[in-house]
Amino acid sequence: MLLTRGLEERLEILLKQGHLVGSIYRSLGQEATAVGSAFALGAGDWLAPSIRDMGALLVRGLDVRDVLRQYTARGTSLCAGKDNTNHFTVPELGLLGPISPLGTQLCVLNGVALAFQQRRQSCVCMTYQGEGASRTSASHEGFALAAALGLPIVVWLEHNRWAFGTPSSRESAVGDWLDAAAMYGVPAQSVDGNDVVAVYAAARTAVDRARTGGGMTILVAETYRMLGHAQHDAQKYVLEAELEQWRARDPIDRCVAVLSHMGASGAELDGIRRTVAAELDQAVDEVLAEPPPLADDARTRVYASANLDAAVPWTRGPVPGYGGIAPHVRLRT
Amino acid sequence: MSELRETTYLEAIRDAMAEEMRRDDRVFILGEDIGVYGGAFKITEGFLQEFGADRVIDTPISEAAIVGAAIGAAHMGLRPIAEMQFIDFIAPAFDMIVNFAAKSRYRTGIGAGLVIRGPCGGGSRSGPFHSQNVESYFVNVAGLKMVAPATARDAKGLLTAAIRDPDPVLYFEHKYLYRRVKEMLPIEEEIVVPLGVARTHRAGSDLTIVTYGGMLYKTAEAAELIAGEDGAEVEVIDLRSLRPLDTDAIVASVRKTGRLLIVHEASEFGGFAGEITAQVSEHAFEWLDAPIRRVAALNTPVPYAAALEDYYLPQVDDIAAAARWLLAY
Ligand SMILES: Cc1ncc(C[n+]2csc(CCOP(=O)(O)OP(=O)(O)O)c2C)c(N)n1
Numbered sequence: 001m002l003l004t005r006g007l008e009e010r011l012e013i014l015l016k017q018g019h020l021v022g023s024i025y026r027s028l029g030q031e032a033t034a035v036g037s038a039f040a041l042g043a044g045d046w047l048a049p050s051i052r053d054m055g056a057l058l059v060r061g062l063d064v065r066d067v068l069r070q071y072t073a074r075g076t077s078l079c080a081g082k083d084n085t086n087h088f089t090v091p092e093l094g095l096l097g098p099i100s101p102l103g104t105q106l107c108v109l110n111g112v113a114l115a116f117q118q119r120r121q122s123c124v125c126m127t128y129q130g131e132g133a134s135r136t137s138a139s140h141e142g143f144a145l146a147a148a149l150g151l152p153i154v155v156w157l158e159h160n161r162w163a164f165g166t167p168s169s170r171e172s173a174v175g176d177w178l179d180a181a182a183m184y185g186v187p188a189q190s191v192d193g194n195d196v197v198a199v200y201a202a203a204r205t206a207v208d209r210a211r212t213g214g215g216m217t218i219l220v221a222e223t224y225r226m227l228g229h230a231q232h233d234a235q236k237y238v239l240e241a242e243l244e245q246w247r248a249r250d251p252i253d254r255c256v257a258v259l260s261h262m263g264a265s266g267a268e269l270d271g272i273r274r275t276v277a278a279e280l281d282q283a284v285d286e287v288l289a290e291p292p293p294l295a296d297d298a299r300t301r302v303y304a305s306a307n308l309d310a311a312v313p314w315t316r317g318p319v320p321g322y323g324g325i326a327p328h329v330r331l332r333t
Numbered sequence: 334m335s336e337l338r339e340t341t342y343l344e345a346i347r348d349a350m351a352e353e354m355r356r357d358d359r360v361f362i363l364g365e366d367i368g369v370y371g372g373a374f375k376i377t378e379g380f381l382q383e384f385g386a387d388r389v390i391d392t393p394i395s396e397a398a399i400v401g402a403a404i405g406a407a408h409m410g411l412r413p414i415a416e417m418q419f420i421d422f423i424a425p426a427f428d429m430i431v432n433f434a435a436k437s438r439y440r441t442g443i444g445a446g447l448v449i450r451g452p453c454g455g456g457s458r459s460g461p462f463h464s465q466n467v468e469s470y471f472v473n474v475a476g477l478k479m480v481a482p483a484t485a486r487d488a489k490g491l492l493t494a495a496i497r498d499p500d501p502v503l504y505f506e507h508k509y510l511y512r513r514v515k516e517m518l519p520i521e522e523e524i525v526v527p528l529g530v531a532r533t534h535r536a537g538s539d540l541t542i543v544t545y546g547g548m549l550y551k552t553a554e555a556a557e558l559i560a561g562e563d564g565a566e567v568e569v570i571d572l573r574s575l576r577p578l579d580t581d582a583i584v585a586s587v588r589k590t591g592r593l594l595i596v597h598e599a600s601e602f603g604g605f606a607g608e609i610t611a612q613v614s615e616h617a618f619e620w621l622d623a624p625i626r627r628v629a630a631l632n633t634p635v636p637y638a639a640a641l642e643d644y645y646l647p648q649v650d651d652i653a654a655a656a657r658w659l660l661a662y
Contacts, residue, residue: 021458021639073458073638081638084460100462101422102394135393137425163394164418165370171393237369295644302633310632315651315658 001031001196001252002276004055007064010280011071012175015231019288020072022084025051027193030160032251034128035059036199037156037219039092041126048096048109048127051086052158052225056128060093064280068287075293080301096127102310103129103136106155110142113151124210126174126203128156132163132171134180137306143218147184150215154206157181158193160225165237193221194251197258224249338519343511345485346450347376349492350414352521355385355592357412360496361388363399364416373418374452374511379440400426403447404434404501412496417451420505421465435476435503446499448492452545453481454598455630455646460637466546466599466630468575471503472608478528479575481505483549485516487573490526498528507547507598514550529577533586537566540659541586543571543609544596548647552596565660577604582607584616591622592659596652601629623662629654 004027009246027034034055041047041060049056058064069077070084078088089097096112098105109125116123133139134157146153159177161168174180181188187209191202199221206217224246228235256269299310311317340348354360361384362377368391371378379388392399396417403413417423423430430449438444455464471477478500482488485513488506495502518524534549535556545554549571556567568586573578587593595606606627613625631645 022460022637024431075638081641082461082634082636084637100419101424102459103425132394137394137395144504163365164373165366166391166393170391193644292640293638295640298631298633298636298641298644306420312629313647313651314626315628315654 001035001055002273003058003064003169003279004031004035004251006276006280007058007067008054010068010284012231014068014072014284022071023232024071024229025085025230026227026307027052027054029246029250030158030221030223031055032199032255033156033158033193033223035235036196037126037128037154037203038198040203041124044094044121044123045125045207046094046096046109046112046125048098048105048125049086050098050128050130050133050158050162051103052130055087057086057088057095060095062090062093062095065283065287068283069290072287074287074290075297076290080085080297081293081303087132099231101138102133103139104144105129106142106146106153107138109153110146110149110151113146113153114149116152122152122211124152124154124207126154126207128158130163131159131168131177131180132166135171143184146216147186149299150213152210154203154210155214155216155218157220158223159220160223162225162229162235162238164229165233177220180225181220181221182304184216184218186218188218188220190220190222192274193223194246194249194254198253288303334521335522337517338520339515340485340489341512342482342485342488342514343374343376344519345498345516346492346506346552347378348518349489349496349524350377351380351383352491352494352523353496354380354388357585359410360412360414361390362414362416362478363390363402363458365394365399365418367391367416368639372416374508375487377416377475396422396424396426396554397429400429400449401433404429404437407445407447408443412446412526414448414450414496419463420451420453420554421462423451423467426637427470427628430471430477430501431474435474437476438500439476444499445501448495448502448504448648450492450504450506452511453505454507455635455642456509456510456547458517458637458639458642461490461634464635466505466597468503468505469599469604472576472605476501477576478502479505480528480573481507481546481575483507483510483514483546483571484512486518486524487526487532488573489518490524491573493523493525494528497525502528502572505546509547509577527571529574529579531579531582532571532573533568533582534571535567535569535589537568539565539590540567540592540594540656541570541583542567542594542596542652542656543570543572543583545575546598548596548598551647551649552652554649555656558649558653559656559660563657563660567656568661578608578612580612580616583613587613588620591620592662593621593625593658594655595625595627596647597627597629598646599630600632601627602632623659626655626659628652
């Protein structure tokens with residue numbers, strides 16, 4: 001959780017410094033959901049984090065440098081500078097990335113689960129979506145299919161109260177989002193999304209159920225988006241009192257309290273913070289020294305065969321029939 | 334003459350909707366984050382306060398439901414404007430648009446006069462899902478109209494016309510132009526730009542360049558460059574509407590200049606330039622002194638990294654190079 005928060009803070013700094021362009025969808029205050037749940041998976045399982053699930057990516061083993069490379073559009077990034085934000089599909093880590101169009105990811109993860117079923121592998125899939133994303137037709141279809149086929153999938157509905165500038169009360173008429181989860185006819189449960197231990201426990205139960213043929217589970221993480229949708233959103237529509245209430249439930253503070261209660265010393269915890277900071281410092285330095293992609297790489301990897309790479313635009317290459325652009329204009333007389 | 338005010342492209346869109354909503358209480362808008370938040374780009378800021386929650390409807394994230402509801406409301410005689418937060422997210426509504434809205438009049442005699450609008454286009458380092466130009470996904474569908482304004486005046490006038498139109502209109506607003514394009518426009522004066530009528534942006538006799546939307550400015554820059562350096566005069570036609578297409582304007586210009594270049598920001602393969610090329614070879618082949626050429630984006634998704642996106646997008650130099658090639662032909 002510290003690494004997640006620290007990494008997102010670094011990204012914001014890099015944005016301010018102009019090293020990256022675009023938006024960072026912070027998971028501040030929600031880190032426990034992504035982190036605790038991802039720990040419930042094992043090797044061979046697949047995870048499909050949404051944009052606010054940075055923590056799950058890191059638990060799964062994604063290198064912070066790969067995150068930094070993608071955000072700062074390095075040529076060395078896993079996507080070669082072609083995609084942005086938290087879109088990471090890395091089969092070796094069992095990661096299926098989202099696309100921006102919301103609600104689509106579950107449908108595709110269903111296919112991963114189908115492959116597990118067909119191969120008689122007892123592997124499990126887990127994914128996340130905001131309560132807003134869960135309103136899309138793709139999401140509803142994804143739930144319907146996974147439930148009907150009994151696929152080994154755990155879906156987290158991250159109820160963080162806001163979808164961009166729209167409150168969750170406007171996304172659905174349900175008062176309790178557990179009701180929205182329950183309509184698909186599979187086991188559903190509410191979880192304190194800011195309690196990393198509770199999240200892990202619920203995820204573990206659901207993962208075990210899926211692994212043993214019990215099908216899909218939907219878990220509703222009750223949490224709060226502590227910042228605006230992205231940096232351009234000052235979240236003026238949020239009541240300060242509400243933020244204050246949720247600040248008191250900060251997942252890292254709560255985890256620290258539990259660890260202290262269990263005997264972790266202040267020095268130990270500070271040591272962890274220092275290690276995280278040092279790792280991030282080094283990663284940022286390393287990545288910023290790496291080059292951007294070459295313009296010409298824009299043409300590649302559209303198809304499997306390099307023969308099908310996009311052509312060099314005719315205006316930039318040798319001009320057909322002339323071998324070059326004529327040096328002067330011959331106007332018609 | 335009413336008073337003039339400097340109006341951005343974005344404000345022109347806002348003004349068109351607000352003024353039409355004041356004039357006609359059948360007009361309403363629905364979409365994501367448009368009410369309380371005022372729209373992802375703040376286009377509908379203040380609308381909720383002025384027009385109330387009945388006419389400024391914050392929806393769940395549900396593009397199919399947004400467009401579906403707009404179609405139903407249109408059947409009932411209302412004049413809905415459905416906002417896609419980014420035009421890329423029109424994809425979930427594809428069925429509603431292509432199979433419900435577009436075919437409605439043909440099948441049932443009942444039209445669906447609605448506007449679906451949203452920000453399109455690249456240049457802002459927004460990656461593959463917030464930068465697309467989607468016109469060619471829809472242009473083959475009979476029953477749809479499609480506009481892509483480039484100037485503030487046209488942004489306002491085409492939107493007003495689209496709202497009043499009895500058929501479904503897709504309105505593509507280029508987000509790169511939102512705050513960069515400004516123009517003096519009359520305050521509170523009705524501007525209506527009829528659908529299906531192109532505009533000559535720059536007159537010339539040596540080469541016709543047909544373009545629309547975000548590419549107008551790069552094209553105009555290339556035309557000026559060539560006028561200054563080569564002494565050739567390029568005619569720049571801003572289509573404004575893609576469907577209906579003002580074929581007459583294109584053909585008349587090509588018959589005058591004998592040379593045609595088409596520039597668009599969407600990918601080249603299967604892009605709108607193909608249709609224009611076919612129209613011109615059908616209606617002006619004998620007047621052509623050179624092959625028809627096009628400058629468009631690479632046939633790839635829109636990449637994120639600056640170097641990649643700049644290479645992907647048509648640039649002024651590309652347009653100038655193509656124009657010179659044609660002029661020299
Ligand atoms: C189909 C689609 N429509 C609209 C958007 C624009 N959009 C991006 S994030 C977002 C809000 C998401 O809210 P939620 O799913 O609750 O997730 P949260 O941001 O709260 O984590 C919206 C409307 C999109 N990405 N995809």
